[in-house]
Amino acid sequence: MTLTSSAVDVSPVRRRRIEGDRAPRARVALVLLAACLALVMLGAVSIGSTGWANGEALRLILSGERPTDNPLLLRDIIVLADIRMPRVIMAALIGASLAVSGAVMQGLFRNPLADPGIVGVSAGAGLGAALMIVLGGGVLAPVIGLFGNHAVSVAAFLGGLASTMLLYRIGTRGGSTNIATMLLAGIALGALAGAALGLLVFVADDRALRDLSFWGLGSVAGATWDKILTAGPVIALVLLLSPLLARALNALVLGEAAAGHLGVNVQRQKRLAIVTVAAATGASVAVSGGIGFVGIVVPHLLRLTIGPDHRYLLPGCALLGAIMLIAADTVARIIVAPAELPIGILTALAGAPFFLWILLTRRGFSLG
């Protein structure tokens, strides 16, 4: 198994740094991103519409003490521990999940523009949520009775799963998935879900309408420890499982046939990737609504800097996605204080021009 046993030719091994290997750079980048995430989390918890938090409050939260003699300090502690902390953690989870599911979907579809937001998975999840918001007082009341506050989340999750499975069924013929068909079908599904959503607006009452439009813009403002316990485990599981897909996604860069030649069980890996994306998208849309462009911008930026090796790209996306969404959410809550901007507006404002820029600078993507 050594080089000299190669019979093509026998020549001495040249030991030097391998030109064009970006793995060492990628490893450094991961360490930097992790450090950066820690800093951003600390900063985002500390800063708010009332300025910087009291360092004493932070220290007390970490030590678990609650001073009863100082009402001001107690208020700070409650703001930090019960409002900002869950919000920052939620933003981190959602950002990581959006970026990782974007990267997985792009690797799967062999197209840097594929994203759950674009192929209709988010729209399906959104339709599920909207159905619950609008019809929750009527026909769907028993579901609310069953799931209580989580009914909207559950509906979004099911909507995302249903649209992904439908997408997969349409795109798969004779055991192999045609990526181009799937991509186009996704666009049609997204339009269909959008139209159904439009119909719902007609039957919605005022309160539902307001919920609907706020939810549609996307926000992590409603984050509570309770919601984290609902969506968190699903997202965490997806983040932990995604590295298992890395090597298959790398091979898929060459196309499905060549990936098979390299030893990838293509059909099984595709199925695993699809379920991963559905779970992550469903869970994040359920708690935060439609937050666009994180799933495209973050993987693209990382591919430019550390290359397309998914072994580093996927963890990198989790870290940078979390950083970006925490940062966006922090800006969203202080820029027009005491009011708040829905975070979806911010990510679209920054992300859409970036998306157009990608289209301008890199033409001629193959559909696979």
Place this chain on the structure above:
Amino acid sequence: MSELVLEQVSVRLGGRVIVDDLSFTARAGEVTAIIGPNGSGKSTTMKGLSGETRYQGRARLNGREINETPAVEMAGYRAVLPQHGTITFPMTVSEVVSLGFHARRREPALIGEALARVGLDGFGGRFFETLSGGEQQRTQLARVLVQIWEPVRGGKPCWLFLDEPVSSLDIHHQIQIMDLAHAYARAGGGVLAVMHDLNLTAMYANQVVALRGGRCLAAGPTRETLTGPILSAVYGCPLAVNEAPRDDTPFILPHLARSSGA
């Protein structure tokens, strides 16, 4: 055990029989060439033998039925160079070559070695999409080489399935790559290559399988297969072997370059 044996292999695509009742044997230690006109089913045969499309009949590689062997096992002793290869994301040449490590231990030193063998020394840091067509083809070949670097592994031969490996290459690099394939076979590996250049086929192939319309017209040792009558029937036009042009049109053969380069 160290053979590729096809018995009455047929492949249907889109409701049509593309490869019809094909039988031949390719041995490790030899270069076996598949020749035939455009659309005669050469690539389809390769796809059947690469686990890409299913076939009827029997096709065994090293004693294992190809249709029934898991991809990961096959990848340990069979690497495939497709006729066309695309890459989605911007990758460096080194990164493309290292994809060949998917089913084996990563040996980074092999990347530079493989690139040197295909005449791409110093190209590791270039982006694949910025390479010329021939350079891209040789990069893909380097990737295929690292997958089964040793021609014999664990006592079993490894197999290179190459669909038109020299189609985009200049005459010098054609010879370099065919020399490489030949050396691989000499060292105990098996090489199955789809070829359009009949002079190179004559120089490097031990066995030739000639297809026309999905059927095998002739199969056997090169000297017996590359004859005027057989080639004329295969390609559907009059072809003569070892006959110089009657007028003074120049003709250029690769033979001299090989002996001086070797």
